[in-house]
Amino acid sequence: MLTRVSRILEYDKMKEQLKKHTTSTLGDEKVDQLEPMYDFEDVEFHQQSTYEGTKVLRLKGQVQLGGIRDIRASVKRAVIGGMLNEQELLDIASTIHASRRFKTYIEGLVDDEIDVPILQNHVEDIVPLTDAEREIKQSIDENGEVLDSASPQLRSIRQQIRQFESTVRSKLESITRSSNGRKMLSDAIVTIRNERYVLPVKQEYRTHFGGLVHDQSSSGATVFVEPESVVATNNQLREAKSKEAQEIDRILHELSQHIAEYEQELLTQLAIMTEIDFLFAKAFYSRELKAVQPTLNRDGQIDFQKARHPLIPQDEVVPIDVSLGSEYRSLVITGPNTGGKTVSLKTIGLLTLMAQSGLHIPCEEGSEASVFQNVFADIGDEQSIEQNLSTFSSHMTNIVDILDNVDHESLVLFDELGAGTDPTEGAALAISILDHVYDVGARVVATTHYSELKGYAYNRTGVMNASVEFDVETLKPTYRLLIGIPGRSNAFAISERLGLSSDVIEQAKGHINEETNQMETMIQTLEERRQQAEEAWEEAKQIRLEAENLQQDLETKWDQLEQNKDRLLEKQEQKAKEIVDEAKKEAETIISELRDIQKQNPAIKDHELIEKKKRLEQAAPDQERKKKPASKPKKAGQDVKLLPGDEVKVLSLEQKGHIVEQVSDKEYEVQLGIMKMKVPKKDLQYIDRPKPIEKKPLATVRGSQQHVSAELDLRGERYEDAVLRVEKYIDDAVLAGLHQVSIIHGKGTGALRKGVQQFLEKHQNVKNTRLGGSGEGGSGVTVADLK
Template sequence: MIERVLRVLEYKKMKEQLLEHAASTLGRQKIGELQPSTNIEEVDDWQNRTYEGTKVLRLKGQAPLGGIRDIRASVKRAQIGGLLNAHELLEIASTIYGGRRFKKFIETMLEDEVELPLLEGIVAEIEPLTDLERDIKQCVDDNGEVLDSASPTLRTIRHQMRSYESGIRSKLENIIRSSGNQKKLSDAIITIRNDRYVIPVKQEYRGAFGGMVHDQSASGATLFIEPQAVVLMNNQLREARAMEKQEVERILAELSAHVSEHVDVLLHNVAQLAEVDFIFAKALYSKQMKATQPRLNRDGHLNLYQARHPLIPSDEVVPIDVELGKDYSSLIITGPNTGGKTVTLKTVGLLTLMAQSGLHVPVEEGSEVAVFKSVFADIGDEQSIEQSLSTFSSHMTNIVDILNEVDHDSLVLFDELGAGTDPTEGAALAIAILDDVYSRGARLVATTHYSELKGYAYNRPGAMNASVEFDVETLRPTYRLLIGVPGRSNAFAISRRLGLREDVIEKAKAQIDSDNNQIERMIASLEDSRKAAEADVEEARKVREEAERLRQDLVANLDSLEQEKASILVEAEEKATRAVEDAKEEANFIIEELREWQKETQTVKEHQLIDAKKRLDEAAPTLQSKKKKKPKPKKTEHKLQAGDEVKVLSFGQKGHILEKISDDEFQVQIGIMKMKVKKDDLQYIDRPKQVETKPLATVRGNDHHVKPELDLRGERYEDAMLKVEKYLDDAILAGYHQVSIIHGKGTGALRKGVKQLLKNHRHVKRARDAGMNEGGLGNTVVELK
C-alpha cells in the first residue's frame, strides 16, 4: 500500500492503539511491521488467528503471556561464544517458562474439546527446554544474582567472605567503641572506600591508628583510614572477592555454552511466541472495539453494518451502513461541511485496511469486506508550500497518480472532488474523473459540494447517491449516512432559521434556475419518503419485537408447564409404587398370619391360601407412565335425589346427596363435610343399589355380599371416607355387631381420618386398634350399635 494512503487514512494511529495491547517487545515489533495484505488466503488465515484469540479471551478471560522477553540478541551472542550475564540468562529462563506455560494453557483447552486449530499448530512448535530452564534457575535467583548453590566452590568462597567481613567489622567496632578513640573519630561509623572497610578519623589524629588513608572529606578535616589491625583481613577479603568473581564467570560461561547448544530451538520458540503475542494483541483490540470478524470476498463487494471509526470515542461515534460493489460500484456522497462526509470516507478506507491486516473491524455481525489489490485516497488539504502548489493543484497531482494506476481491483476514495477551482469547470472535471474510474471497474466513494453531481447517479446505472443527514431544526448534522438520497443545500432553510427576511430569501430563490429548483424539490420529496419509510420500518420493528417477546414468553410458560407436568407424573408414580409395595407387604403379612392359623386350627386349606394370594396380586394397581384421557361425561338429564353419587364441579370432589333443599339446591356430603351446593354445580355419577337386609353373614345376592371387613389400602383419602360411610350403613343392614376396617399403616393420615369419622358416627358403639393377631395398627375393630 502507498505510504501516503496509510497516513491520510490514519492507519498508523490505529496501530498505536493496537500497540497498547502487546505484552512484550516481540509483539510490539510485529505490530510495527504490520502492513495490509492483498492475498485473500493470507488475510483469511490472519483473520482466523485473530478469531481464535478472541475465542480464548471469551472462554478464559485472558491468556498467560507474562515472562516472555525478546532474547534474540542474547541467544545470538551466546551462539558466537559470548558470555551472558545473570540477567540475560534469567530472561532466557523466563521466556522458556512463559512459552511452556502458554503451551500447557492451550493444550488444556484442547482437552476440553475447544477447537483452536491454528493456535494448536503454533504451540506444537514450541519446545519446552525444561533442562535449560532448570539449570539456569538453579544458578540464578529471581533478582538476577548467582546463587551460592550454583557450585560447591562458590559456596565455600562466599562463606569465607562472610567470615572475613564479620571479623573486620568486629575489630573496627571495637576501635570505634573505645572511649579513648571517641575524640579521634569524626563519626562512630564503619564505611567502605575502594572496596575496603575504613573509619572516619580527624585530620590531627591521622597517625593514631596506623594503616592506610583511602580518601578524605571535601574539607580535608576527615580522613578515611584503614587501620593497620584490619589491613591483612581486608587483603584476604579482596582476594576472596577476586576468586568469587572468577567462579561466577566460570558458572555463567557454562550456562552460556548450554544456551548456545539450543540456539535454533530458542529462536524458533521466540518467533512462535512473537506470533502468539501479536494474535492476542489483535484479539484484545477487537474486544475493546466490540469488533467482529468480517466475511471476505474477491469481488469488490463491501457491506458494512453499523460501521464505526475506531479512532472516534465510542460515546461520540455515529454508526453508518455502507454498501458498495454489488448493485452499484460508485457512491457519491453530498451534504454540508462538518456533516461527516470525510469521516465516512475514512471509515470505509480504514476498515478495509484493517480487515486486510487480519484485524477484526468495528461492525455488526454479517458485514462483508473485499480484499483489494490497491487502495487509493485523496483526502484533505495536502497543499505543498515548498512546491508552491495550490489546493487544487495538490489534489489534481494525487488524482493523476491514481488514474495512472487504478484498475478493476482497486478501491478509490475522493474527498471534495473538483474543489478549489471554478465551480462549473470543477463539476465537469469531477464527472469526467468519475466516469473514468467507473470505466476501469474500480470501486469508488467520492464526496462533493457540486449540485451538478447530485443528478450524476440518476444518469449512471452503476452509481448511487448518498448524503449525510442535517437537522434544520437544530442546525446540526446528525452524521447519519443516507444511501439513495442526495444531500440538500439547506442554505435557505438555515438562513430562515437564523432570521433572514423572507423577501430576501425569495429573491435568492429566483436567482436559481428551474433545473436546480426541480432537483431540490426532488430531493425534498425523497427525504420525506425516506422518513415515512423509516417510521414504518420502526413501527414494524416494534411490532415484531413485541410478537417475538410474547412468543418467547409462551414458549417459556409451555416449557414450565411441561416440566411441572412431568414432575407431577413422576411424583405420582413414585407414590403409587410405594402404595403398591405397602399393599403387597401387608398382604404377605396377612398370608403369614393365615398360615399360622392353619397350623393352629387346621381350618384353612392351602389351596385357599394360594387363591387368596393370587387375588391379592391381581388386585394390585398397574402403573402407566402416560395419563389416558378420560372420556368426557355425557350430558344426560337426570333427576337428582337423595342417595345419588355426584361430583361437585367447583371442588372436583365426589360425594353423595343427603337431601333436596329446593329445586336448585341440595345438601351434599363430601367425606366428613356437609355443604349446600347449587344444582348447576353437581354432576350425576351413579345411584347406589338398595341392599336387601338378611340375617348376619348369610346376607348374599347374585352380585352383592357384605364382608365383615373393609380394605381401604391404596384408596385416596376422600374416596376412603365415602366408602367407610357406605360400608357402615351396609354392615348395620346386614346385622353385623363387629366389623374390621383395614387402612394399613402408611403415613398414618388414612388411619387418623378413619378414627375421626368413627368417633362421631351415629352407629358406632366403640372403636379400637386390632391386636397383634388381628393386624395391629393397620386394622381398626369397630363395634356397632
C-alpha cells in the same frame, strides 16, 4: 502509494492503538511491520487466527503472556563464545518459562475440547527447555545475583569472605567503641573506601593508627584511614573477592555455553511467542472495539453494518451503514461541510485496510469485506508549499497517479472531487474522472459539493447517491450516512433559522433556476419519505418485539400448563392404580369364596352366587367416566320384541345378561354370568342387539379374516374404556385366526400406551408385544403377536 494512503486513512494511528495490547517489545515490532495483505488465503488465515484469540478470551477471560524478552542478541553472542551477564540469562529463562507455560495452557484448551487449530499448531514447535531454565534459576536469583549454590567453589569462597569481613569489622568496631577511638574519630562508624574497610579519622590523628589513608573529606578535616591492624585481613578479603569474581565469570561463561547449544530452539520459541503476542494483541483490540470477524469475498463487495471509526471514542462515534459493489459500484456522497462526509470516507477505507491486515472490524455481525489489490485515497488538503502547488494542483497530481494505477480490483476514495477550481469546470472534471474509474471496473466512493453530481448518480447505472444527514432544527449534523438520498444544500433553511429576512430568502430563491429548485424539492420529498419509513419501521420493530415477548410468555405458560397436567395425570394414575390394586385383592377374595362355596355345596342356590357376583362388580373402582350421550334403554314392554342373544338388564338384581330363549309370553330364560335363571318380562330392560354375522364355514372365516380388522384404534379413548375394547378385540382376533394385531393408542402423555401394554402382557392369548417400527407408527402403536 501505500505509505501515503496509510497516513491519509490514519492506519498508523490505528496501529498505535493496537500496540497498547502487546506484552513485549517484539510484539511492538510485529505491529510496526503490520501491513494490509493482498492474497485472499493469507487474509483469511490471519482473520481466523484473530478469531481464535477472541474465542480464548471469551471462554477463559484472560491469557498469560508476560515474561517474553528480546533475547536474540544474547543468544547470538553466546553462540560466538561471548559471556552473558546475569540479567541476560534471567531474560532467557523468563522467555523459556513463558513459552512452556503457554504451551501447557493451549494443551489444556485442547483437552477441554476447545477448537483452536492455529494456536495448537504454533505450540507444537515449542520445545520446553526445562533443564536450561532450571540451571539458570538455580544459579541466579530473581534480583540478578549469582547464588552460593551455583558451585561448591563459590560457596567456599563466600564463606571465607564473610569470615574476613567479620574479622575486619570486629577489629574496627572495637576501635570505635574505645574512649580514645571516639575522641580521634569524626564519627564512630565503619565505612568503605576503594573496596576496603576504613575509619573516619580527624586530621590531627591521622598518624595515630598507622596503616593507609584512602580518602579525605571535601573540607580536609576528616581522612579515611585503614588501620595497620586490619591491612593484612583486608588484603585477604580483597583476594577472596577477586576469586569470587573469577568463579562467577566461570559460572556465567559455562551457562552461556549451554545456552549456545539451544540456539535454534530458543530462536524458534521467540519467533512463536512473538507471533502469539501479536495474535492476542489483535484479539484484545477486537474486544476493546467490540469488533467482529467480517465475511471475506474476492468480488469487490463491501457491506459494513453499523460501522464505527476506531479512532473516534465509542461514546461519540455515529455508526454508518455502507454497501458497495453489489447493486452499484460507485457511491457519491453529498452534504454540508463538517457533516461527516470525510469521516464516512475514512471509515470505509480504514476498515478495509484493517480487514486485509487480519484485524476484526468495528461493525455488527454479518458485515462483509472484500480483498482489494489496491486501495487509493485522495483526502484532505495536500497543498505543497515546497513544490509551489495550489490545493487543486496538489489534488490533481495525486489523482493522476491514481488513474495511472487503478484497475478492476481497486478501491478508490475521493474527497471533494473537483474542488478548488471553477465550479462548472470542476463538476465536469469530477464526472469525467468518476466515469473513467467506473469504466475500469474499480469500486469508488466520492464526496462532493457539486449539485451536478447529484444528477449524475441518477443518470448512471451502477452509481448511487448518498448524503450525510443535517438537522435544520438544531443546525447541527447528525453524521448519519443516508444511502439513496442526495444531500441538500440547506442554505436557505439555515439562513431562515438564523434570522435572515424572508424577503431576502425569497429573492434569493428567484435566482435559482427551475431545475435546481425541482432537484431540491425532490430531495426534500425523499428525506420526508425516508423519515416516515424509518418511523414506520421502528413502530413495526416495536410491535414485532412485543409480539415475540407475548409469544415467549405464552409458550412459557403453555409449558407450565403441560407440566402441571403431566403431574396431575401421574398423580391420578397412581391413585387409580391403588384403587385397582385394592379392587383386585377384593376380587381375588370373592373368587376364592365362590370356589369354596361350590366345593362345599354343589347344589348352591342361585341367589347366593348372584350376591357374590354383585359384590365382585361392586369391588371395581367407582370412577366417573365421561360418556357420549346414549339413547335411553327401553323396557321389554316398550314395543321391543326380545330375541335370543339380546343384551338385557335384570332390574331387580341390577345385573346385565343376555336372552337364552323365550320361555313364555311373560317369561324369558336369561344368562347371568355362569348362571341361568328365569326372569319375568317386566323385570327386563332391553339394552342392545348384536349385529348378525353371516354364517360361513369355519375354515372360510378364519382364512379370510375379513370380519376382524388387524388394527384397533384407541386414540381419544379413556383408559378404562380402552381396556374393555382391547379385551374384546383380542378375543375376536383369536377366534378369527389372526396371528398379529396392531393397537393404535397414539403418543400423547404415554399413559394409554403404558396401560394397554400392561394389559396385553398379562393376557393369556398374547405371546409378546413390541412398539411399532418406522413404517408402523412408531411409539404410537403396539404390535401384539397372538398365540
